[in-house]
Amino acid sequence: MVFAPKRQLGIVYAVGEEPAFGPGDRIRIAERRPVGHYRVPSYVRGKRGEVEVVIEPPAIDNEEEGFGRNAGVRRHYYRIAIPMIEIRPDYRGSRSDGLRIEVFESWLERV
Amino acid sequence: MSQTLHDHDHAHDHPAIEQAARPGYYEMLETAVRELLVEKKLIAADEIRRQIEVLDSRTPALGARIVARAWVDPDFRARLLADGRAACEECGISFYDDTSLIVVENTDKIHNLIVCTLCSCYPRPVLGLPPDWYKLKPYRARAVSDPRAVLAEFGTIIPDNIEVRVHDSTAMVRYLVLPKRPEGTENYAEEQLAALVTRDTMIGVAPAQIQGSAS
Numbered sequence: 001m002v003f004a005p006k007r008q009l010g011i012v013y014a015v016g017e018e019p020a021f022g023p024g025d026r027i028r029i030a031e032r033r034p035v036g037h038y039r040v041p042s043y044v045r046g047k048r049g050e051v052e053v054v055i056e057p058p059a060i061d062n063e064e065e066g067f068g069r070n071a072g073v074r075r076h077y078y079r080i081a082i083p084m085i086e087i088r089p090d091y092r093g094s095r096s097d098g099l100r101i102e103v104f105e106s107w108l109e110r111v
Numbered sequence: 112m113s114q115t116l117h118d119h120d121h122a123h124d125h126p127a128i129e130q131a132a133r134p135g136y137y138e139m140l141e142t143a144v145r146e147l148l149v150e151k152k153l154i155a156a157d158e159i160r161r162q163i164e165v166l167d168s169r170t171p172a173l174g175a176r177i178v179a180r181a182w183v184d185p186d187f188r189a190r191l192l193a194d195g196r197a198a199c200e201e202c203g204i205s206f207y208d209d210t211s212l213i214v215v216e217n218t219d220k221i222h223n224l225i226v227c228t229l230c231s232c233y234p235r236p237v238l239g240l241p242p243d244w245y246k247l248k249p250y251r252a253r254a255v256s257d258p259r260a261v262l263a264e265f266g267t268i269i270p271d272n273i274e275v276r277v278h279d280s281t282a283m284v285r286y287l288v289l290p291k292r293p294e295g296t297e298n299y300a301e302e303q304l305a306a307l308v309t310r311d312t313m314i315g316v317a318p319a320q321i322q323g324s325a326s
Contacts (some may be wrong), residue, residue: 039282041228045256055211059283077283079213084258084277093259096274102284 019076026111027052038063040107049082076105135228168237175308179301182292206236216289222269224277224315225286226254232280234287265316288315
């Protein structure tokens with residue numbers, strides 16, 4: 001069965017059901033420092049980058065899960081591209097060198 | 112450690128293998144937690160042994176077969192790059208840890224390197240246990256701050272016109288590098304190709320090369 005593009009169906013999606021960001025979107029990784037273990041390394045917090053891929057399907061938010069909150073809740077998860085020069089202003093390598101890292105939507109801010 | 116030699120029937124003598132030091136804090140903690148879990152029947156001793164067997168059955172030889180297949184079969188290569196896990200599963204490699212796998216391809220323009228800065232995330236279903244250096248802080252910190260220097264220490268010099276792309280595994284995604292097929296291997300059979308693919312080539316710290324060649 002072939003469906004019409006989503007928007008033509010008039011379907012309303014639940015909050016958080018669709019990814020908030022898409023490939024090419026400019027983002028900033030939140031500069032939060034909550035106590036505890038989080039899967040967003042400190043060195044990328046506050047850094048700017050770009051969404052490369054929306055990783056499908058949404059994944060269980062293991063950070064919340066790890067603290068026993070919202071167990072089983074799925075969140076959108078993205079592959080983020082960050083230039084090395086953004087991570088370290090004194091980066092010695094080529095300007096085109098970069099990092100790829102997966103980050104949950106809850107850590108992303110639109111730029 | 113005792114230096115006394117014992118009688119045994121293999122070819123060389125060595126000091127008796129014995130445990131001299133007390134187990135460390137974490138070793139004792141692990142034993143205590145494991146024994147409690149078994150006692151409470153939450154897991155069985157046999158399940159732990161089985162899981163160790165699962166881990167021991169995964170070695171870089173599996174990854175090497177995947178890479179060699181991708182080198183000789185363009186359709187498989189396309190499937191591997193589109194969905195690493197599905198392509199490996201197609202070859203019978205199970206993902207017992209329910210991770211997904213992104214396969215990143217080294218080309219004339221991009222060199223990929225894998226790290227887990229937070230701990231030791233590694234494509235274990237395909238490569239087995241990571242090497243010790245992969246888990247140590249110097250590699251983990253420097254791979255994302257000075258990757259070209261790290262690569263150079265492995266003997267891998269990347270020209271400036273090639274982009275170095277570092278992949279930091281943080282939670283559910285694992286990476287595998289698809290190295291470049293070495294030149295001069297056009298007539299190699301798949302099995303011969305697999306022999307050129309080492310663990311380090313699939314982490315991205317070294318290129319695949321014909322043994323004995325230094326390029």
